[in-house]
Amino acid sequence: DSGVTQTPKHLITATGQRVTLRCSPRSGDLSVYWYQQSLDQGLQFLIQYYNGEERAKGNILERFSAQQFPDLHSELNLSSLELGDSALYFCASSETPRGTDTQYFGPGTRLTVL
């Protein structure tokens, strides 16, 4: 158990819908990262937050957005869902954004878009 929690574990929805994925980082970790793992794209970085502020953006679609709240939990919002958005979405956390800090991954949320 990494200490990072993600809810829900599984999500099944239809095209065009909107969903919210939730992540709680390890106690004391201020930085949160979101990654997407799909068959087509492999594992890729989406977005990073540090202490409530967006820190870095990767290959995140405009239909996707995220935020980190004052209690440090983070949410990833996916809208106008398409079949290709079906993937495993991971949240990871680290104490700070420093490269020396290990990123610990949550168990992931499996999103299926029908």
Next chain:
Amino acid sequence: AQTVTQSQPEMSVQEAETVTLSCTYDTSESDYYLFWYKQPPSRQMILVIRQEAYKQQNATENRFSVNFQKAAKSFSLKISDSQLGDAAMYFCAYRSNNAGNMLTFGGGTRLMVKP
């Protein structure tokens, strides 16, 4: 942009034997970190080992060790005394110490362990 390449989609090893997984990366930076993550069927991402680019000594963690060749931009993982529980997907990952600190992953190598 940095890229990470794992040229072996699948590998197999006999239980108790040794196997080496390959990884190459491309970067123009000098300050970075390299990682191997294990993803078992549960899909959890588990850190296996990390290497700081400024360290010449290869990292080791019990049965896991790396061969880090900075000039060649190569970072292979050696698993000794392979166990059935080592069967998983293994991902090589790169992380800059300068920009963003996100992980850039390779495509993964599926390791099968034969009893």
